[in-house]
Structure formats: C-alpha cells, structure tokens
C-alpha cells in the first residue's frame with residue numbers, strides 16, 4: 069500500500085495518514101543499535117523496506133519525521149541525516165513534488181548534502197532538510213496562508229525538540245522565516261530586525277572568490293590579477309562577486325543575464341569598471357556563456373548547467389561558482405570534467421558562506437565577525453581557501469574527481485562528534501520515539 073503511496077502525490081500520502089491510519093504524524097528512524105529502519109506505524113513497514121533497499125539517496129539517515137498540519141492540512145517533513153557534529157541543520161524547501169517518492173528522495177539527498185556542506189565548512193552542525201509539499205492550488209501565493217503555514221511548520225519543528233534546526237531555502241522567503249521564528253526557537257536565517265544575520269550574498273560571493281584563489285594557487289597559476297572570468301547570472305551573489313573580482317584586479321569579466329533590468333542595474337553599479345565588465349542579455353535557454361574562453365567560469369544562476377550538452381563546449385581552466393547542484397549528475401559530469409582536465413570546485417565547498425553566515429546567529433553578532441571572517445582568511449585550517457586546496461590535492465593524488473574528494477573529506481569530518489554536546493541529536497530522536505511523538509497531535 070505504502071509503495072503505491074510513494075508513487076502517488078504528497079497530498080494522497082497526507083490523506084492516507086489522516087484517513088486510513090488516523091494519525092497526523094509518522095516517522096521512520098534508523099535504530100542506532102541494530103541499523104534497521106523503524107517506523108511509527110506497522111502499516112508503514114513498506115516505507116522502511118523502501119528505505120533499506122534504497123542505496124542511492126538513503127544513507128542511514130537518523131530520522132524522517134512527517135506531519136500533516138492541523139491548520140493547513142499540508143504535508144511537512146524534517147529529514148535528518150546526521151546529528152554527530154551537532155543538531156541537524158538545513159533549509160526549509162517549499163516546493164511542488166509530483167510524488168511522495170520525489171518528496172522523500174529530495175529530503176534524503178539534500179539532508180546528506182547539508183551534513184557534507186556543514187562538516188566541510190568546519191561548523192558544528194549536522195545535516196538535515198525541511199520540506200513542505202506545495203499543492204497544485206494557488207494558496208502558496210497568498211501571504212495570509214503562507215504565514216499560517218510557516219507558523220505551523222515552526223510548531224512542527226518545536227515538537228522535534230531541537231534535533232532539526234531549520235533555515236531558509238528554495239521557495240521560502242525572508243518573511244516566511246519570521247513566521248517560523250514566531251513558533252519555534254529552532255531556526256536560523258531570521259530577519260535582521262529580529263536579531264538575524266541578514267543578506268548572506270556578499271559573504272557567499274567572497275567565499276566563492278576565496279575558492280577561486282585556492283584553485284589558482286593549487287594549479288600554480290598565481291592570483292586573480294589579470295585573469296578572465298565568465299559568469300552566468302548577475303543576481304545577488306554574482307553582483308557582489310563582480311565587485312570582489314574587479315577589486316582583485318581581474319583583466320575582464322563577461323557575464324550573461326536573462327533580465328535586461330538586472331543587466332542595466334549591474335552595468336550602472338559598476339560603471340567605473342573601465343571596460344573590464346561586459347554584461348550580455350540572453351534568452352533563458354541560452355547557455356553560450358558556459359563556452360566562453362576564460363580562466364575561470366562561475367555558474368552563478370542555476371543548477372544542472374554542467375551536463376553532457378555543455379561540458380564539451382566549456383573552455384576554461386577552473387569552474388567555481390555559487391549555484392547549487394551545478395552538475396546534472398554528480399558522478400558522470402564530474403568525471404567528464406576531470407577527463408577534460410578542467411578543475412571543478414564543488415559548489416557545496418565554495419558556496420558555504422550562505423549557511424555559515426546565518427548558522428550561528430544564536431551566538432550574537434560582531435562587526436567583521438571573526439567567526440565568519442576566519443572562513444575567508446588563510447590562517448584557519450577550515451578556511452575556504454585551504455579546504456579548496458586540500459580537496460583538489462586529494463583528487464589529484466587519488467586520481468578521483470574533485471566532487472568525490474570533497475565528499476570524502478566531508479564524510480570523514482562528519483564522523484567527528486560535537487566537542488561539547490556529543491551525539492545529542494540522536495538522543496533527542498530516541499526520546500521522540502520512546503515518548504510516542506507520533507501521538508502528539510490527533
């Protein structure tokens with residue numbers, strides 16, 4: 069039955085929980101002693117079987133918690149990959165999913181990605197992901213509905229006792245985080261007027277630039293001075309990056325942008341670039357910028373742009389950009405880039421500053437915060453520059469892709485337990501199971 073449900077919509081799964089099982093909550097957790105998946109309801113055993121069989125996206129995730137909100141009736145989830153380095157943290161995605169399986173798989177994949185991103189960044193967080201299934205109706209456009217929905221997600225997060233700490237992600241806006249914060253303390257990325265860290269884009273841009281410098285240094289190509297950079301997109305991160313690159317003395321930047329208004333804004337902002345900046349307005353499907361001859365290519369707009377169509381056309385030495393999930397297929401496309409001798413800096417390594425800048429909001433803010441700045445310098449072993457070099461060296465030494473090398477470094481760091489709290493998140497998950505969390509709302 070559940071296997072069939074995995075093929076049906078998240079709305080049908082929610083309906084099944086409420087009408088057939090008479091519950092609004094369900095979970096599947098990995099039993100830390102036996103390594104088997106336990107489910108909250110016997111009839112969800114096929115979900116446990118699916119996870120245990122599934123080796124692509126499920127990697128002994130510590131827990132998956134589902135709730136059908138009492139107020140909005142929408143399926144929400146928190147997917148927890150690891151809490152070894154600290155409670156799991158990762159953004160909340162509000163997205164339409166055709167099936168429950170795609171909903172679950174997205175959560176599994178993204179949660180593991182957050183374990184790796186956080187570990188590689190040297191921050192004391194595990195990895196998790198929040199999901200809200202966006203229905204086929206238009207309610208997601210209504211601000212009043214959104215406020216109720218995100219408050220409901222906040223209550224759900226509170227019920228998890230802190231083993232998952234949420235944040236902003238695709239489909240979620242700054243104002244939604246305010247609603248989440250109204251009903252839970254277990255969130256980061258709240259607006260500055262409530263004590264949060266604000267727009268992370270300038271820090272993200274600088275982090276990517278530090279990774280570019282690490283890659284150049286690794287290749288013995290000196291500094292950014294005199295280099296040519298091509299970039300896709302001139303949005304929040306890219307616009308800040310243009311300023312950083314011009315300040316570093318690059319010879320030229322050519323950028324593509326689908327919005328002519330945005331292109332005009334960027335040209336005006338850097339009117340003093342003295343001919344070193346060209347912004348081309350392109351059609352949405354035009355990826356010709358990826359074939360531009362340059363020293364560094366920075367995909368700063370969309371995921372999936374490095375694929376069998378585009379990789380053969382790439383004419384660069386280094387690829388290093390802010391966009392998430394640049395490789396359409398991580399293994400295949402990383403291998404194709406390696407075969408072409410192109411050094412690809414994995415996105416989850418170089419765009420870490422988005423999460424870093426909001427991750428530790430609870431410790432307060434300082435001007436030129438040393439907790440943030442250490443990522444952008446060279447003194448700290450986990451600084452972006454140093455980790456980039458370490459991953460590229462490992463890839464070269466082991467003859468593996470840079471993505472595999474970065475994953476290997478990340479997976480090893482992810483095993484290190486929090487220096488103060490140990491594996492407390494696992495204890496929280498076990499307590500939720502022992503106290504029948506699933507019976508909490510009816």
Ligand code: NAD
Nearest residue numbers: 268269272301303304305324325326369390391392419422
């Ligand atoms: P953004 O929406 O401000 O910028 C994206 C820009 O790309 C927009 O100006 C858009 O018009 C343009 N664009 C879209 N499709 C294009 C195409 N086919 N060709 C050329 N231009 C195109 O987003 P952002 O905050 O700058 O983030 C950029 C990327 O970096 C995203 O993938 C995001 O997930 C990732 N990222 C951002 C942060 C952050 O701190 N903002 C952190 C980590 C990762």
